[in-house]
Amino acid sequence: MIVKEWCMYCGECAGVCPRNLIEVKETVLVFDDEQCKECEICVKCCPIDALEKN
Amino acid sequence: MIMDNKIGLIVMIETDVLVIGAGPAGSTAAKHAALGGAKVILVEKKSEIGAPKRCAEGVSKEGLKLLGIEPDPRWAVKEIDGIRLVAPNGTDVWLNDEIKLPEAGYILERKVFDKFMAMDAGRAGADIKIKTLAKGMRKEGSGYVVTCETMGELFEIKAKIIIAADGPESHVGRWAGIKTGTKAKNMESGVQFEMCNVEMEDPDVLEFYFGSLAPGGYAWIFPKGNDIANVGLAVIATETDKTAYQYLLDFVDNCPATKNAKAVELNIGGDPVGGMIKQMSDDNVLVVGDAAGQVNPLTGGGIISGMTCGMFAGKVAAEAITEKDYSAKRLSAYDKKCQEELGSKLNKYLKVKDYLSSLSDSELDSIADAFQNVEFEEISTTELIKKLIKVSPKALLKLGKLF
Numbered sequence: 001m002i003v004k005e006w007c008m009y010c011g012e013c014a015g016v017c018p019r020n021l022i023e024v025k026e027t028v029l030v031f032d033d034e035q036c037k038e039c040e041i042c043v044k045c046c047p048i049d050a051l052e053k054n
Numbered sequence: 055m056i057m058d059n060k061i062g063l064i065v066m067i068e069t070d071v072l073v074i075g076a077g078p079a080g081s082t083a084a085k086h087a088a089l090g091g092a093k094v095i096l097v098e099k100k101s102e103i104g105a106p107k108r109c110a111e112g113v114s115k116e117g118l119k120l121l122g123i124e125p126d127p128r129w130a131v132k133e134i135d136g137i138r139l140v141a142p143n144g145t146d147v148w149l150n151d152e153i154k155l156p157e158a159g160y161i162l163e164r165k166v167f168d169k170f171m172a173m174d175a176g177r178a179g180a181d182i183k184i185k186t187l188a189k190g191m192r193k194e195g196s197g198y199v200v201t202c203e204t205m206g207e208l209f210e211i212k213a214k215i216i217i218a219a220d221g222p223e224s225h226v227g228r229w230a231g232i233k234t235g236t237k238a239k240n241m242e243s244g245v246q247f248e249m250c251n252v253e254m255e256d257p258d259v260l261e262f263y264f265g266s267l268a269p270g271g272y273a274w275i276f277p278k279g280n281d282i283a284n285v286g287l288a289v290i291a292t293e294t295d296k297t298a299y300q301y302l303l304d305f306v307d308n309c310p311a312t313k314n315a316k317a318v319e320l321n322i323g324g325d326p327v328g329g330m331i332k333q334m335s336d337d338n339v340l341v342v343g344d345a346a347g348q349v350n351p352l353t354g355g356g357i358i359s360g361m362t363c364g365m366f367a368g369k370v371a372a373e374a375i376t377e378k379d380y381s382a383k384r385l386s387a388y389d390k391k392c393q394e395e396l397g398s399k400l401n402k403y404l405k406v407k408d409y410l411s412s413l414s415d416s417e418l419d420s421i422a423d424a425f426q427n428v429e430f431e432e433i434s435t436t437e438l439i440k441k442l443i444k445v446s447p448k449a450l451l452k453l454g455k456l457f
Contacts (some may be wrong), residue, residue, distance in 0.1 A: 010108060012324030015222035016238045024185055024223055026100050045291040046241040047298035047322040 001042070007050035009038045013042035064201075065209040069095045071368075072200060072213035072374045074182070074188045074226050076103045079343025079360030080219025081171040082121070083368040087217070090372020095211060096172065096180045097202060099187040104168025107219075108323030109357070110246060110276050110284050112260060117358030122363065129167035130160040132279045137433060141422030142265030142415035149433040150259050161278050162357075162453050169359075183454035191216065191229050196380065198230070198337050214380050215371045217340045219364065222324040224345040232336055238292050239326025242271050242354055245298040246286025247306065247317035254283065254311050260335040263305070263417045268341055269293040273305050275312070285312055288325060288354060289305070290411075298322070327351040329404045334384040334392060340367045348396065352403040352410075352435060359396055366391040402456045406439055409452045421446055 005027055014022040022042060023030040025028045033054070073084040076098035084096040112134070118125060136150020149155075162424055176182050183204065191200040197214040218226035218234070222241065229233030254261065254277055263273040270290025277283045287305055289298045299322070306312045330347045334340065342348065343360035350359060370388040374380050413421075424445035430437070440457050443449045 008106070008320075008322050010323040011221060011223035012241060012243060012322070015236050015324050015326065016241050018235065020225060020228045020235065020342055022223075023225075025186070025190070041238045045238050045241060045243055045324065047245045047291075047324075049297045049299070 001033065001036065001054070002052040002054055003029045003031075004050045004052065006048060008048065012045055012047065013051060016041050016045045066199070066212055067095070067209065068092050068212045070179075070213065071095070071215045071217060071371050072097065072198075072211050072218040073219055074200070075219035075221055075343070075345070076168070076172045076175075076182065076184070077219060077221060077343060077360070078168060078171050078357050079348070080217065081168070081175045082361040082364035083217045083219060083340075083371070084175035084180040085171075085178045085417035086365050087371045088175065088368075090369055090376070092372045092375040094175075094180040095183060095213070096175055097183045097186040097188060097211070098172075099185070101185045101186060102165075103172045104165045107164040107321055108244070109164050109321075110158060110274055110286055110354075111162040111278075112276055113162055115214060117159070117362070121358070121361055125160060126170065129170055131163045131165045132277055133258070134159055134161065134260055134277075136256070136260075138256070138259050138261045139422065139425070140261060140263045141419045142241050142267065143419045143422075145418055145419060145422040145426075147422055147425045148256075148259070149430055150256065155433050161276050161284070163278075164267050173369040173429060188220070188226060191226070193338075203392050214375060215338055215340065215385070217367050217371060218345050218447025219342045221344045224328050224341075227331075227339070227341040227345055230336055230339040232331070232333055232339065232341060234331055234341055236324070236326040236328060236347070239290060240326060241290070242288035242325040242327050243291045243298040243323050244271075244286060244288035244321075244323050244354070245302045246321045247302065247315075247316040248282065248319035248321070249280070249285050249312065249317050250282050252277070252281050252283040252285065252311055252315045253313075259283075261311070263287075263309070264410070264418050267305055270411050273302075273309075275309075283311075283315075285309075285315065286321070325349060325354045325356070327354055327404075327407065329400050330392065330397060334389045335382060337382045337385075338380045340371060340385055340388050342367045346392075348392070348400075350403055350435075351400060353405045359400075361387050362395060363392045366395070403435070405456060406453060409449065417448075421449075
């Protein structure tokens with residue numbers, strides 16, 4: 001997953017990830033790309049379009 | 055067991071109760087667990103508790119009173135004495151002046167409020183660790199070991215009871231095997247500006263705007279004093295192809311109150327509005343606040359409900375520590391208390407929310423028209439819904455049996 005530079009680390013993506021794969025630190029977002037099934041729910045829910053599939 | 059970090063081993067700290075997340079729910083849980091005699095550690099991943107805010111900042115006076123919290127002007131920045139409901143065509147319903155408002159309240163400054171709630175936990179005896187991220191946990195003996203990271207250094211906290219207060223992200227509950235996390239259709243995507251130069255007709259009321267300007271949610275203007283207001287909205291992302299931010303820009307451009315307003319802050323965040331999760335505890339674990347869906351599905355408000363349940367969690371945890379019983383059965387007293395206090399109300403509001411979300415702009419306009427002729431003696435969420443059922447045959451059919 002690509003995290004765009006305007007991500008504000010709100011954590012909404014982590015909350016909706018059905019596989020609990022997104023770690024939200026204070027200024028870093030960490031995805032477990034290996035386990036990701038690319039459902040793109042995180043992309044859809046981001047309020048500011050800060051995520052993009054690789 | 056303490057080992058030297060410098061030679062690559064990890065320090066372990068032991069405690070009775072570990073609260074993960076220092077938002078209002080977590081801080082309240084930590085405070086009450088500490089007051090109940092438990093040894094408590096409260097961890098928060100951010101460097102500053104309460105910032106950035108992810109909230110419209112409204113609370114009821116009644117709720118604060120029930121929690122035993124005296125309003126402080128440093129964080130209760132604006133008193134509210136009414137509401138204004140605005141339909142898609144601009145028809146508005148004013149509920150203020152001589153109408154009783156049991157849910158009247160304040161607009162908070164969350165950056166101060168959250169810190170004050172954490173300070174109360176600290177003064178009660180909780181140890182607070184900020185800039186400390188919980189990265190994972192494992193069951194060990196009669197508790198859990200949580201791996202934490204603070205500025206690159208790993209360490210572990212062993213606790214008999216974990217209180218998961220990590221907000222909508224809700225990792226901790228899921229690590230413990232509890233079904234937390236929120237389906238996309240139940241997560242409001244929120245976005246808000248704090249603005250100056252907001253020209254409200256009445257700067258002492260909360261304004262709510264409904265309709266297709268915020269699919270699955272609503273827009274709000276919550277005054278913070280003088281010409282300052284939180285101007286925001288929330289949408290259900292699965293109901294639209296535009297982002298919440300795009301909807302907010304449109305709203306600000308078109309709303310008369312904000313045509314000259316200037317944004318000084320942008321906030322975003324998710325708000326779980328699918329109701330309380332069914333299971334909120336298990337062996338050695340309690341889940342509180344947004345992580346447990348303890349949010350009013352209709353308004354999106356979760357401060358008071360989260361803190362109330364946080365109080366229950368802290369008390370139950372302290373009692374369990376005293377009794378040396380951290381089992382799911384013992385901790386289920388927490389679930390029972392939350393359900394008794396909030397369950398029925400939140401379930402009803404969930405049904406109302408689903409109903410309102412199904413209405414078209416013209417149906418909402420008709421309801422606003424019908425409300426022009428309604429006498430209100432008291433405004434509360436329940437009273438508004440009861441009036442809605444009276445004026446709308448469709449609402450009567452869908453919601454009549456609830457209230």
